[in-house]
Amino acid sequence: MNTASTLDPTLPEPAAAVENPAVGIDQSVGDFTYDVKYDYDAGTGLTENTVRYISTVKKEAPWILEFRLKALQTFLNKPMPTHWATRDLENIHFEKIRYYLAQGQKPKRTWEEVPDDIKRTFERLGIPEQERKFLAGVEAQFDSEAAYSNIKDIVAKQGVIFLNSTEALREHPEIFRKFFGKVIPTSDNKFSALNSAVFSGGSFIYVPKGVKVAQPLQAYFRINAENFGQFERTLIIADEGSEVTYMEGCTAPKFSTSTLHSAVVELVALKGAKIQYITVQNWAPNVFNLVTKRGVAHEDAEIKWIDCNIGSRLTMKYPGVVLKGRRARGEVISIALANDGQHQDTGAKMIHAADETTSTIISKSISVGQGRATYRGQVHIPRHLKGCKNNTECDALLINTNSRTDTYPAITVRGDTHAVQHEASVSKVNEEQIFYMQQRGLTEGQAMSLAVNGFVNDLVRQFPMEYSVELKRLIDLEMEGSVG
């Protein structure tokens, strides 16, 4: 295998030995790391050379390099959005981040080919077991590149394409180039520009006309290296009348220095198609998770985001749907849990752009200890549309005396044929319920955990079984020691 330095003499020095202390395994899920030797390393900091390095290593077509370089300029020109967002963003040191780390360029197609150390990581995350059970395909990303990718024959026979972004742009440019960067333009925000400059990995999926993928496609993202930035890029195209569900999970070990995850996810649901996108985010509490997610729903199409945020130091993520075709439907279900030192700044965007489009936002957040949960939403109905509807509900649960929650919706309605409503409430755990459960022998912590699970239960029930179990377990872990 080539080493980085032989590819181009102008490239930054590859790290001779990546400093990656093997941290001992502890009980927290995902909080473990392996000493991995990286063949490709774009070094620390972000310059035009970093971008050229990534593009060269990935053997990309010239238009992609051009796209990346333009995006880099956009990123550098855009200010941090701290006039509305938290100033914690100022603690991201872009010059200290490593933008590309990979062991190899091609994902392994069978589990046996995957190197043992990476395999150990994923075994802890339980990917193969899940696949054996019911998953149609799994794409697992380790730092910058997909480590393991397989799609069951039955799905492939239906003509479904499920590749990582690098492969997809190389093998199927005729399908993906048309939609790539169209739902979320590079200049949408500072972090979408950053992703556009240095993206690597992520899933590209195409579901042909009329194909209904019976079982969910799944991806896992893991950050293994300290000071690393993960910038995966996902694009899902559901052709007319097709249906697909995509699930992603993410973890990272706890490092003493902060790590950045900045993904861009674009969905396109063509006429009559349905896309459901499920995320369970459990990054370590030092990860800045700044993700742009948006879908375009054409006529009679439906896009549903289910977004659960449990981990990270700061998450800023507002999945959106542009309702572009008549009668299109958009839905966001958001669950956020903010524990000590965490800020979950999550929400939704619904941009109505055609008649008779409907959207629903349901957000439930839980603030524990000094945690802060923020709902930020936008609903936009521009002029001269007819018969649009939006319904938004935000409920916040505060566990401890000085837990914090914020709600910042922005709703614009033009015209006199629409119906839009927003409701939000803030409450604490019902003391009588806790007392009742303690009377029956549960500890206060167990009772609190049950109450919190009850608060989100009506939403969690909509999840596939695997994810509802995982979410319940994560909530239990978070609620440990939150009282008393």
Added chain:
Amino acid sequence: MSSTSLSSPAVGTFTPEAFAAHLAAQPAHAPAWWLERKRTAHARFAELPMPGPTDEGWRFSSRETLTLAGFVPSTASAATGAAVPLLLSVEQATAALTFCDGRLVSRQALPADLAARGVVVGTLQEALRSHPELLREHFLSQPQKLGSEKFAALHAAFVNDGAFILVPKGVEVRDPIVVTHASSGAGTAVFPHTLVILEEQARAIVVDAFLSPDAPTPVGARAGAFACGANDLYAGHGAQLTYVAAQRWSLDTLSFQLNSTVVRRDARVQSLNLHLGGRQARHESLSQLQAPGAFSEMLAVTVAGDTQEFDQRTLQIHQAPHTKSDLLYKNALLDRARTTFSGLIVVDPDAQKTDAYQSNRNLMLSDDAEANSLPGLEIQANDVRCTHGATSSRIDPQQLFYLEARGISPAKARELLVFGFFEEVLDRLQHEGLHESLRQLIATRFH
């Protein structure tokens, strides 16, 4: 100072020279602190930039129309007071003050018994002599948190006179005290002010009315008149204040109205703002609930028509446990009008047992109207009951059909349904005469 800075958009008409003339016109008895505060305010005004594109407090607001140039700050000789019509036909007002262009032009004195019990319905200029300490304590003393710091400073620099209302401990004033602030119109800049102090267990109803003659020419490309008002409401221990502000500036006025309400232990303030006039009218309302038992009820009714823009920014701050606030802002939007409601409930750490509500309802009556809602919450205590809601909807076609089927014309039926929509707010006002006056005033916007 260079000539470029004199005409800069950041100060417009309100140059250091104009300010020096204003200061020179202050009466000889004006205390040093009054003049000093004005000087500080003008410096602050000149130094603060105009609202910019990244000011969250101005999200959805038109900023390019915020011009400060071309207005004439009212001067001592300008006010004639020729026949200022009373906006509210409030029979049986306890007392009344009428200002035109910042000068007192007429007054109806208090009944002797109330005057004897220490009630004061006077002017700020009089209070500089009679109650300097109270004035100093309460006049523009609360923080500006809602985005118009620059305009608040402008008001403080150029305010000339206004109402000073004091109700001493335990005194109840049953009928409304009516203050009318008039602007003579074209090109005039006015800075109306009303200061209300209710001492322990006092009760009063205060009405502020704002009016100017409608411009004879059609609304042009820029505002023809400027109003930058403020009011300070203070309700002491157990006091009960009902405050009504009825705004009917001419349709070419650029208007700011900055409210501050302080509610002390077990006190209750109900404020109702009626917004009808102005070309672009911004209203900021800050309620501070400072001690247990405090209750602030914040109400507003807006009729937005033509190309009017109404911009409402509210803040309910719960600073102590066991406090309550209840906000209901209703807007009816016609023609090409725009409204923005941006409200925030803040519950400070340890303000447990807060009960806060906030609701914005928009009734869309035109396909070209635009309503923006930003109902916000910032909660830092867990044992609270906080809810908010925002809706934008149209007239129920079934209700319209029902009325039309009974021979009522479509226009009249719509009007009836709009009044039905507002009734939920107006109903909260206990004073029947006032209630009826407001209804009549709203009707003028439909005929």
